[in-house]
Amino acid sequence: MEGKTILIVGASSGIGKSIAEMAMAKGAKVISASRQNPNLSGVEHHTVDVLAEEINFSFIPETLDGVVYAPGSINLKPFHRLKIEDFQDDFQINVTGAIKVLQASFKALKKSDNASVILFSTVAAKLGMNFHSSIATSKGAIEGLAKSLAAEWSMHGIRVNVLSPSLTETPLAERLLANDDKKEASNKRHPIGRFGQPEDLAHMASLLLSDEAGWITGQIIGVDGGVGSLKP
Incomplete structure (x- = not known):
């Protein structure tokens, strides 16, 4: 990623922050856009509420080599207790926010030799999980958006992929x-024996942002400890 310019929306914590740290370590320039400053040395931060x-x-540079949209939500309730506003709120942060960022970034991405867009879904969009109806609805929309953009933007050399994590x-x-009991229970639900860490997603994101992934687009990639496809 040496010399690449990457815009990360949601770099202030969690997965987004881990991706920012890894990208900088590999020589990329990172532009952060989020409500909170990630306070990472070398990051160019702009306060943005999607x-x-x-x-x-206006802070988007003339050329962007990558866009990572990492904001998310976890609103877990039985379906009958969810209000229409809950679905709308999840959709706004997960889908509408991504649309705003991608439309604003399109011209800059077109000027890159190998641009990469990374969006985030959830294993619940594929697997079907109790109490996940709101978040799975919005993340399912993200998967559809990514597939459509991957096809449409391929003529411009822009790759679009989705990372789909578990917990x-x-x-x-x-x-x-x-607490330890909840952590242990979550470990046991994953075939690989543990729940995820931000670095697990950041490693895959780093690959997708790099030239080594130049032939990968339109994919929904499970980074989920096997829970989305295995039943040992």
């Missing part, structure tokens, strides 16, 4: 991993 109606994207230890997942 839920705002009007967003100033990963991030600030969003704090209450799901609040």
